[in-house]
Amino acid sequence: MVRRTGRRPGNPDTRDAILATARTAFAEKGYDGASIRHIATGAGVDPALVHHYFGTKDKLFLAAMNAPLDPGELIPEVLAGDQDAIGERLVRFFLSIWDSPAGKAGVAMLRSAVSSEWTAKLFREFVVSQVLRRVRQLVPMPPAEAPMRVSLVASQLAGLAMARYVIKIEPLASASPDVLVAAIGPTIQRYVFGDLSGIWPSPPPPDAAG
Amino acid sequence: MVRRTGRRPGNPDTRDAILATARTAFAEKGYDGASIRHIATGAGVDPALVHHYFGTKDKLFLAAMNAPLDPGELIPEVLAGDQDAIGERLVRFFLSIWDSPAGKAGVAMLRSAVSSEWTAKLFREFVVSQVLRRVRQLVPMPPAEAPMRVSLVASQLAGLAMARYVIKIEPLASASPDVLVAAIGPTIQRYVFGDLSGIWPSPPPPDAAG
Incomplete structure (x- = not known):
C-alpha cells in the first residue's frame, strides 16, 4: 500500500493545488x-513544500x-524467484490486487483512464513509468x-481487468484465480520469454554469407 | 456495415424514444x-412501428x-475456413476494424461501456449476444x-483494443498488424482450441474404479 507519511498538510488547498x-504536468509533459520544480512553480509553492x-x-x-x-x-516481490513461473505469478498477483479492496480503486482508475484522451495519456504515463519500466528493469x-x-503483457492484463471487473463477462468474471492462472499464465509467460516468431526480424543463418 | 434501411422515420422524436x-430495457433485462413488445409499450408506440x-x-x-x-x-466470414489459423484471422480482422474509420466509433463504444455500471451492463449484453454467442455457434x-x-478470447481482444487504441502503449500502439497477428494470434488459437490444462476438471483415468 502507499504509506501515508503522517505529514498530511495543514492546508488542504495547497495540497490539492x-x-x-x-496531473496536468504529467499528462502534458509525460512522467520524465x-x-x-515545474509543478511547484505552477502551483505557486516552493519545491521543498512539494517534497x-x-x-x-x-x-x-x-x-x-x-x-x-x-x-x-x-513489483520486485512478484518478479523475484523462478523465471519459468513468472507468467503464472504475474496473473495470480494481478488477480489478488483486483480481487482485494484495492480493486474498487483500480476500476475507478480504469474508468477515469478511458474517459478522455487527456486522462488516457495520464494513465499511460502511470502504466509505463510505474509498472512497465520496472518490469523491464527486473526481468532479463x-x-x-x-x-x-x-x-503485450499489458494488453492481456488490461483485457483481463476489463473482462472480469468492468464488463464482467461470464464465466471469466466469476472464475477462481486458479482457473485464470492456468489459462492466462502461459500467455504471459510466452509474451515475456517465449518464441515470438514472425515478430522479430530473424538473424541471418550462420551460413548466410556462404 | 449496418445497412440503413432507407425507411428513416418521419418523426425523429419517436425514433429517439x-x-x-x-437501451434501458437491454441493460435492465438483458438482450434475451x-x-x-415491451420496448414498444415503454416508448408508447405500436410494436409494428419498432419493426x-x-x-x-x-x-x-x-x-x-x-x-x-x-x-x-x-463474424461468419471471419470464422469460415481453416480452423488452424482462426486465431490469426480473428486478430487480423479485429485490427482491420479498429484501424478503419469504424475504430473511432469503437473507442466511443468502449469509453461509454466503461463509464458506469449501467453502460457496462449494456455493453456486456452487446458483446455476449452479438459477438460471443455467434462465435460459440460457429466454432466447433x-x-x-x-x-x-x-x-478468454474476449479478454485478450478487449485488452488489445485498450492498449492500442485507448491507452496507446508503445510499441504496441504503432505496431503493424502483421507483428500483432504473429504475437497475439497464437494466444487466441490456444484459447479457442488449445490445451488449457488445469482449467477443466480432468476425467477420471480409465482404471479409477479399480
Missing part, C-alpha cells in the same frame, strides 16, 4: 518531462493518480525486445 | 429478456448501441468449454 498541477507533502516524484505521481498501491514496492529480456514484450 | 427505451423503423431485435440493439458494424454479418468447441474459451 499541487495535485491538480501535477514533468519536474517537481515535504509527497516525498519523491513517484509518490507525487501515485497521489495524483489516486493509486491504491505502490507498484514500486510490489533482450533490450530490443523488452518494450514489445511488456506491452 | 424507442432507442432510449431500448427485453422484447420488442418498421429498426427491423429485427438485433438491428434495434445495434442502433441503440450506435454500433458502427453488424457482427452478425462479419466442446459445449462445456465454449463459454470460458470465448470469454
Whole structure:
C-alpha cells in the first residue's frame, strides 16, 4: 500500500493545488518531462513544500493518480524467484490486487483512464513509468525486445481487468484465480520469454554469407 | 456495415424514444429478456412501428448501441475456413476494424461501456449476444468449454483494443498488424482450441474404479 507519511498538510488547498498541477504536468509533459520544480512553480509553492507533502516524484505521481498501491514496492516481490513461473505469478498477483479492496480503486482508475484522451495519456504515463519500466528493469529480456514484450503483457492484463471487473463477462468474471492462472499464465509467460516468431526480424543463418 | 434501411422515420422524436427505451430495457433485462413488445409499450408506440423503423431485435440493439458494424454479418466470414489459423484471422480482422474509420466509433463504444455500471451492463449484453454467442455457434468447441474459451478470447481482444487504441502503449500502439497477428494470434488459437490444462476438471483415468 502507499504509506501515508503522517505529514498530511495543514492546508488542504495547497495540497490539492499541487495535485491538480501535477496531473496536468504529467499528462502534458509525460512522467520524465514533468519536474517537481515545474509543478511547484505552477502551483505557486516552493519545491521543498512539494517534497515535504509527497516525498519523491513517484509518490507525487501515485497521489495524483489516486493509486491504491505502490507498484514500486510490489513489483520486485512478484518478479523475484523462478523465471519459468513468472507468467503464472504475474496473473495470480494481478488477480489478488483486483480481487482485494484495492480493486474498487483500480476500476475507478480504469474508468477515469478511458474517459478522455487527456486522462488516457495520464494513465499511460502511470502504466509505463510505474509498472512497465520496472518490469523491464527486473526481468532479463533482450533490450530490443523488452518494450514489445511488456506491452503485450499489458494488453492481456488490461483485457483481463476489463473482462472480469468492468464488463464482467461470464464465466471469466466469476472464475477462481486458479482457473485464470492456468489459462492466462502461459500467455504471459510466452509474451515475456517465449518464441515470438514472425515478430522479430530473424538473424541471418550462420551460413548466410556462404 | 449496418445497412440503413432507407425507411428513416418521419418523426425523429419517436425514433429517439424507442432507442432510449431500448437501451434501458437491454441493460435492465438483458438482450434475451427485453422484447420488442415491451420496448414498444415503454416508448408508447405500436410494436409494428419498432419493426418498421429498426427491423429485427438485433438491428434495434445495434442502433441503440450506435454500433458502427453488424457482427452478425462479419463474424461468419471471419470464422469460415481453416480452423488452424482462426486465431490469426480473428486478430487480423479485429485490427482491420479498429484501424478503419469504424475504430473511432469503437473507442466511443468502449469509453461509454466503461463509464458506469449501467453502460457496462449494456455493453456486456452487446458483446455476449452479438459477438460471443455467434462465435460459440460457429466454432466447433466442446459445449462445456465454449463459454470460458470465448470469454478468454474476449479478454485478450478487449485488452488489445485498450492498449492500442485507448491507452496507446508503445510499441504496441504503432505496431503493424502483421507483428500483432504473429504475437497475439497464437494466444487466441490456444484459447479457442488449445490445451488449457488445469482449467477443466480432468476425467477420471480409465482404471479409477479399480
